[in-house]
Amino acid sequence: MILKFIILSFYIISSVNALWPLPQYWEKGSKTLLISSDFSLKQTPETGSLLNTKTKKILESAKKRLLKFITFENYTTSPNVNPIVPKSIDKSNLLRVLIISVTTDISELELGVDESYELTIPESQIDNDPITAHLKAKTIFGVLHGLNTFSQLYYYKNSKLLLPFAPHHIKDFPRFSHRGLLLDTARNYFPVKDILKTLDVMSWNKFNVFHWHIVDATSWPVVSESFPELSNKGSYDPINMVYTKDDIKKVIEYAYLRGIRIIPEFDMPGHTHSIAESMPEIMTCIDVQPNWSNFSAEPPSGQLNPALDQTYTFLHILLPELTSYFTDKYYHAGGDEVNLHCWNTTPSITEYLNKNPNSSLETLLAKFINETHQIVRNSGKLPITWQEMIVDHNLTLKNDTLVQVWTNKDVVKNVVSKGYRVVTGSSDFWYLDCGHGGWLGNNTNGNSWCDPFKTWQKIYSYNPIDGLTDQEAELVIGGEVLLWSEQADRTNLEVLLWPRSSAAAEVLWSGPYDTSKKIRTPDRDALARLTDWRFRMVERGVNAEPLQPLWCARTGRCNMPY
Amino acid sequence: MILKFIILSFYIISSVNALWPLPQYWEKGSKTLLISSDFSLKQTPETGSLLNTKTKKILESAKKRLLKFITFENYTTSPNVNPIVPKSIDKSNLLRVLIISVTTDISELELGVDESYELTIPESQIDNDPITAHLKAKTIFGVLHGLNTFSQLYYYKNSKLLLPFAPHHIKDFPRFSHRGLLLDTARNYFPVKDILKTLDVMSWNKFNVFHWHIVDATSWPVVSESFPELSNKGSYDPINMVYTKDDIKKVIEYAYLRGIRIIPEFDMPGHTHSIAESMPEIMTCIDVQPNWSNFSAEPPSGQLNPALDQTYTFLHILLPELTSYFTDKYYHAGGDEVNLHCWNTTPSITEYLNKNPNSSLETLLAKFINETHQIVRNSGKLPITWQEMIVDHNLTLKNDTLVQVWTNKDVVKNVVSKGYRVVTGSSDFWYLDCGHGGWLGNNTNGNSWCDPFKTWQKIYSYNPIDGLTDQEAELVIGGEVLLWSEQADRTNLEVLLWPRSSAAAEVLWSGPYDTSKKIRTPDRDALARLTDWRFRMVERGVNAEPLQPLWCARTGRCNMPY
Incomplete structure (x- = not known):
């Protein structure tokens, strides 16, 4: 009886996205989208005409990198995130576009340059248009961070690219410059x-x-x-x-x-x-x-x-x-x-x-x-x-x-x-x-x-x-x-x-304080996320060290309370 | 004046072969041989007729590995060994053959099997024959160790494979089985x-x-x-x-x-x-x-x-x-x-x-x-x-x-x-x-x-x-x-x-005692040799960690006295 009680009292490990570093502000939902096979990155017409040679080159290079990740990254080993594959695939759950907008053409990468961005991924269509994500930033350097954040939001499963926890709303900026x-x-x-x-x-x-x-x-x-x-x-x-x-x-x-x-x-x-x-x-x-x-x-x-x-x-x-x-x-x-x-x-x-x-x-x-x-x-x-x-x-x-x-x-x-x-x-x-x-x-x-x-x-x-x-x-x-x-x-x-x-x-x-001004600790706030991020880095070809046995990484059941 | 005195009193770093692990007994000389481009591995006729299917397979596989090392290993980065390239290349300094002899056809690799071997590399010709090295062992497993020892004796320099410190006489066996x-x-x-x-x-x-x-x-x-x-x-x-x-x-x-x-x-x-x-x-x-x-x-x-x-x-x-x-x-x-x-x-x-x-x-x-x-x-x-x-x-x-x-x-x-x-x-x-x-x-x-x-x-x-x-x-x-x-x-x-x-x-x-029964210490006996061996392992494609800055590895001038 004692044993049974103990066995039942295990931790409930919540499924988490592996965003690393954690954004300053992040609201998310519970719907899983699919990234469409014709997913594309676009910019607003204003952005297109605003960008100069340098910032345009940065943008094109970043878009290329993200599309390469989307095409070749088979991140199947996510220990903590296991999104359910939607039964049907249709316009109501297909993310087809990410539209980028930049409001300045600052091209000098210097101490204190604005690196903030805002990323919005809706959970459904508006007016029957394809589901469209938006990335807004004051500078192209904010765009870079936003695209990197986006690249951590999806998971490959059953030959599909799933993007769980929509809608997402992320407002992000660095603590230190x-x-x-x-x-x-x-x-x-x-x-x-x-x-x-x-x-x-x-x-x-x-x-x-x-x-x-x-x-x-x-x-x-x-x-x-x-x-x-x-x-x-x-x-x-x-x-x-x-x-x-x-x-x-x-x-x-x-x-x-x-x-x-x-x-x-x-x-x-x-x-x-x-x-x-x-x-x-x-x-x-x-x-x-x-x-x-x-x-x-x-x-x-x-x-x-x-x-x-x-x-x-x-x-x-x-x-x-x-x-x-x-x-x-x-x-x-x-x-x-x-x-x-x-x-x-x-x-x-x-x-x-x-x-x-x-x-x-x-x-x-x-x-x-x-x-x-x-x-x-x-x-x-x-x-x-x-x-x-x-x-x-x-x-x-x-x-x-x-x-x-x-x-x-x-x-x-x-x-x-x-x-x-x-x-x-x-x-x-x-x-x-x-x-x-x-x-x-x-x-x-x-x-x-x-x-x-x-x-x-x-x-x-x-x-x-x-x-x-x-x-x-x-x-x-x-x-x-x-x-x-x-x-x-x-x-x-x-x-x-x-x-x-x-x-x-x-x-x-964004560390070391969480939104309630408490110091984040490795066990409570970081281990599962960092483990997941480490697996994604490995998937991208980096020899990043493992933090735990894979059994622990997958189940979270080795994480002792602090 | 003080400075000059100090500057002059640096260590003399002796050139060492990187044999690792160190053989139990090793006598060496000071002549540098070259491994001939037609270098070959042979066995004595007695060995050839003695070997059974299994031991023959081991021998052939080991010979292949050694010849591959000799052909492809460009171990130019040896920090401690920098042999002088002989001015002329002729029969008097070309090592052309290594002859292997085994005296039993034991093929069972079990605890306590004889792993000893004896490796002899002369410094010159005898009776105008090509310079010939000899590897003798009781079992094929001793031969494997002998060939691995041989593979640590040469260095690649100026497109030549140099084998310094001839003549070599190595009698070797393990301390633990x-x-x-x-x-x-x-x-x-x-x-x-x-x-x-x-x-x-x-x-x-x-x-x-x-x-x-x-x-x-x-x-x-x-x-x-x-x-x-x-x-x-x-x-x-x-x-x-x-x-x-x-x-x-x-x-x-x-x-x-x-x-x-x-x-x-x-x-x-x-x-x-x-x-x-x-x-x-x-x-x-x-x-x-x-x-x-x-x-x-x-x-x-x-x-x-x-x-x-x-x-x-x-x-x-x-x-x-x-x-x-x-x-x-x-x-x-x-x-x-x-x-x-x-x-x-x-x-x-x-x-x-x-x-x-x-x-x-x-x-x-x-x-x-x-x-x-x-x-x-x-x-x-x-x-x-x-x-x-x-x-x-x-x-x-x-x-x-x-x-x-x-x-x-x-x-x-x-x-x-x-x-x-x-x-x-x-x-x-x-x-x-x-x-x-x-x-x-x-x-x-x-x-x-x-x-x-x-x-x-x-x-x-x-x-x-x-x-x-x-x-x-x-x-x-x-x-x-x-x-x-x-x-x-x-x-x-x-x-x-x-x-x-x-x-x-x-x-x-062979450790931890040297031939005078003194415990070997990292500084006095091991660092330079292990550094060299580490570089050879890296050259063979192994991500073995570096032990020192390369400057130190090459000069030995960071090795403080124990």
Whole structure:
């Protein structure tokens, strides 16, 4: 008897759409429509005449992608949604058209561009017309998000494409305007095609910034026309493991068509050992062994020498060239983990300090940062810096400088209290590389400072504005998940990124609060949906990790109450 | 001055071959040979006439694989080995033949079969004959290992296949005779082709047992002719996610040609919920919700009912059929995590206990185990059981029963002290699935009992005979790395398996002691070699995770002293 009672008291798992990230506002019904085999995407005549060459190209490319999904995506494995196939198929349940309307022809994809959209899918015909969905947005970038949302609403079953829960009414907009993913392509190299695929998956998750940590101490894969030796000597392979100007252009264009900005990072003055492969004369503490740890956070050590005129001569040629390769308004100038002990043990620097009695290591650092930032500004860009410049070195930078925080919430508070805008992503929550142990070979137990692995639940629980006042929170323009690539390359890229980055994507788009202002938790609000979204990503060819046994994913009967 | 001194005192990284697992005995020289474009594999006339149909087939298949590697493997990325291309190519440095000789025609691949081999590669011609390598073994299975060793000795450079460090003299044999990898194909399904690929990579790493944890509570993918409903109702998909008799035959044959035994596990009486999908009448505590944790280690709960006659009737038909699908002498009968509370709350069982005053839950368990093991024995097999039957339930089983230990060294000691032979693989060291957090959705922090991730260093530091006397150690016949698949499927299989399983493979083959009887450590003895081996596996098409930035892999200059 006891058993019977217990057996009957199982959870009722409600069928849910797998929308991920969850829209800000979503009303839905209970009717299942079918997507017609002649389903088409149209735009209003006003939209057609409004769009310019650029926005038209974005629209055509997005339409093509959606139709390709509709044609080829056989998402039969949805664990949580199992719509009933309607008995008869006729005009009363066939969705035949999605009409797109855009009200501006803004084509510049910049921080804060309007990304909102409204998607309406009725449950029945009006005046005997075919059932018609409507997508409205102020900009073409909102349209992109709307189409991606639409692409998560249907399921393939019995050779039919079912769209359950009609009518739908979705009004959606992002919580944060900077929703980024950092990929480090210097510690290990990633082929361009892997970057492009990453951009695809990012766009489905409504990320809008690819932070391209493109060079570092270990390699310099960017081909410079002014200094070809940088990559000839500093890349892992000057033929097969570099990014040419054309590669970069291709990446930017591909990202633009998907509503993603490319922000490059050329980290300086630390993390620059790869420059020493071709220009040792402007570098110092080059690959110190075995005590590199006194000179840098990781091997190989090496920093630009800020006391030499030729360092600046070099940067005045190189940085304008590099900035010209990229189209975004922002340029990440690096600035993390500068090692002052390195400079303090460099003869030419101590000599400089002796000659200039008002100078110090800190004024030298300030000089370097100010000068490089000025070059960036002269190139028409705004600089981004890592937090250290503000909180460790107490530099006073122009307050339109964007500051990226990678440690904890106290640092976020510190930086915004100084009036800077912040992009955040804590190593305790959003470092996707952690948890694979040390890679220096000096620890039999394999521990690493950034253990443990950041589970999707941990990632989902991160609040970028934790502990801030509303006023302070306004200065946090967004966040980034970060994949440093000491132990990552193309072999494990997708497994490390997905679906964990999706958890961050929802925090940045509409999380972590639900409509009743309660913090969403993994168990109550996310697991079933994320599982479903993960299966759809797999169906689209992404090696996203499974979250549960398939039995659990299908039944929801392993989800313990929190 | 200080800096200069430090810069000069870097490590000298010696060039090493990437042999993995390291042979027991290996003498090498310093000459670089070239593998001739007409390189061929031959056998001695005696070998040719000795081999029977089976062993001949193994040999031909292995020769084909090696020649395919030699033809298509462009292993140019070796980080640590950079042989100098000889200036001239002539008879004095061209390796043209490898001659194989086998001294017995043993074709049965069973526990303890001789796997030793001796490989000799001279550095020069003898009597003006072409340079000829020799591979000698007592069995064809030794030949397989020898050919795999040979396939790690050469490097592709400037369109040439270089074989450095000649002359080579390798005498090799395994430390343990059972070197296994467990794959759980029930929590999530793995297509046959992924199993075959896993077998390939296993053979390169000299594993010789694939422990096929083929069914579990969540799914029953094995197609039974006697009880087709088992998989029709209990598999994830009766068409696309099952293993037919033919599939199993294919896997066994593929493994046999690579020197790998297939040991199936049909876990009973716990972990059997999937049987309830078709035969609820012989099951109890079926999918208890929400308090499944009182009835099983994981959802869904469900155990075979040992008090019912029809349970045994079922097993007397099913088990002989299942054992007949497999060829190995051993059959894993499961036996882990039996929940007595489940049985104690089952009316038919308490009724049975009341009717049989000398009975108890423990005697009922003993009856079940003895009866199923007897069926296994009657089918000509020897049973393997999980440790619980011996250490938790104190059953006395025939002492040729093999016991698999999954917890700690104390349990190994306990089991061998009772005279049983042991296969071990501790969850603290060799569970490849750990460290991805919980999957039940009830923990925002995502923790799991088996955190953290087992790094390759941790895996490498495991000693299967830790704390045992020499006599006790003799009863440990080997070990297994284990991939439970709650959070694994084909998307992340290779990344989770490789190269971490390689670390275990070396422990089982020749580790953890070096020739001077010192414990090998990751930093001093393994990192550079494993990195190199990982690159070769990647070159062969395996998504094995990177261990370091490529700069470090190439230079060795990130490897800190232990």
